[in-house]
Amino acid sequence: MKIWHPFTQEKTAPLPLKIVRGDREYLYDEAGNSYIDMISSWWVNILGHSKPEIADAIAKQAHVLEHVIFAGYTHEPAEELVDILSQHLPKSLSKFFFSDNGSTAVEVALKMAYQYFLNKGINSRDIFVNLEGAYHGDTIGAMSAAGVNSEYHSKFKKFFFETFSIKFPKNTEDEVTSIDKLQQFLKQNHQKVCALIVEPLVQGAAGMKMYSPEFLDKIVETVRRYDILVIFDEVMTGFYRTGTMFAMNQTQNIPDIVCLSKALTGGFMPMSLTVTTEDIYNAFWSDDWSKAFIHGHSYTANPLACAAACATQKILQRSEIKQNIQQISETHKVRLAELSSKDILTHRSCGTISAIDLSSVALAKHIAKVMLQNGIIIRPLNNTIYFIPPYCISQQNLHKAYDLLEGHLGHDV
Ligand SMILES: Cc1ncc(COP(=O)(O)O)c(C=O)c1O
Known part of the structure; x- marks a missing residue:
C-alpha cells in the first residue's frame, strides 16, 4: 500500500x-x-x-476561471459567497478571511486574535482559554489551542503555547464550579489572556459532547469582563448541524471571530472562512505594512470552491x-x-x-x-x-x- x-x-x-x-x-x-x-x-x-447542482456550479466555474492569486485580486464567486453568508451571520461579523480547511480557519483565528492585541501595543496577551476535551484541528496552533490534555495531541505538547482549560461540566452544579475556577484564574491572569476558543454547544471529536447555550453564555460573559476575545469554532456545528444555521444563533452572545469550514462547500471542495468584526479588522488597517495580517495560502478563496459553496448555501435555504x-x-x-x-x-x-x-x-x-x-x-x-x-x-x-x-x-x- x-x-x-x-x-x-x-x-x-x-x-x-x-x-x-x-x-x-x-x-x-x-x-x-x-x-x-x-x-x-x-x-x-x-x-x-x-449533488448535481453543486457539481454543475463547479464545472461552469472551471470553464471560466479555475484559480487566481487572492492577494491583490478578487473574483465574483468569492464576493457572491460573502454576500450570501452575510445574510445569515450576525451583522457584527462582517469581515471574511478565506483559507483551506478547518485547521487553517482556526490558525487564522488564533493569529488574528494575538496580533489584534500586538497591533494595539499590548504584547502580554498570549494565553488562550479552551474547554476541556476540545478539538480544533491537527496543525500545531490548532492542537495547542485544544490544550495539553487532548487525547489526540498530547504527545506534541512540547510545542504548544500556554492554555487554560475550563472544566467540561457534567451537570448544572458542575457548571458553577467550572465558572468559579475560570473566574479565579482570570482574576490572577486576565492581562495575559488573549482569547477564548470553543466549539459552541457540541464538541465533535470529543465524542459529540453537548452542553447548554446558557453555560456557553456564562463563559463568554465571564471572559468578556476582561476584554478577552471570543472565538467560536463552528467548523463542525455550522450550517444547521445543531438545528440552527449556526450554533451561535442559540446563544445570547456573538463571538468576535467565527471559524467555518466542512459543510461550507457541501463536501465538494476544501475551503474555510474566518469571519470577524470591524473592530478587529480596524486594528490591522494601517499605513504600516507590519500591522497587516501576513497570512495566506496558495489556494485561498479558490473560485471552484467558492462556486461550490455558493451553490451549497443556496440549496441549504x-x-x-x-x-x-x-x-x-x-x-x-x-x-x-x-x-x-x-x-x-x-x-x-x-x-x-x-x-x-x-x-x-x-x-x-x-x-x-x-x-x-x-x-x-x-x-x-x-x-x-x-x-x-x-x-x-x-x-x-x-x-x-x-x-x-x-x-x-x-x-x-
Ligand atoms: C470543531 C473542529 N474544528 C476544526 C477541525 C479541523 O478541520 P479540518 O479537519 O478541516 O482541518 C475539526 C475537524 O474535525 C473540527 O471538528
Missing part, C-alpha cells in the same frame, strides 16, 4: 474500502455494494453525495431542506428516548446530531462492524456511536440505523 491514510493505525486497520461513486446519502464500492453515509464523510457532505433537518432532529429525539439497554450509558442529541455512549469501546467497534456489513457507515469515537447524516437522508434509512443499533445491543461481544 502506497497511500498512508489519516487517523489510521495502518498495521491493524482493515484494508480501506474502495469507494467509486456517491449519490445522495449513499456511497458505492467497487463491487456495487451501497452504504448509507451516516457520518456525512467526516461531517462535510450535508446535502449528500454528488430551501424549505424542503429545513423540513428534513427538522425531521431528522425529531427522529433522533424519538428513537433515543425509546432506546433501553444495559449497554447504553447515556445518549443525547442536538439538531441533526445524535450520540450514544456505550458500555465499552469493544462494543462500539463491534456495532460499527455489523453496521458496515449491513450497509451503514459509522465511525465511533471511543465508546460513543453517533449519527450525523446528510440532510437528504430518507426517514427509512435513518430508522434502519437505529433498528440495527437496537438489534445489536444487549448481546455479548
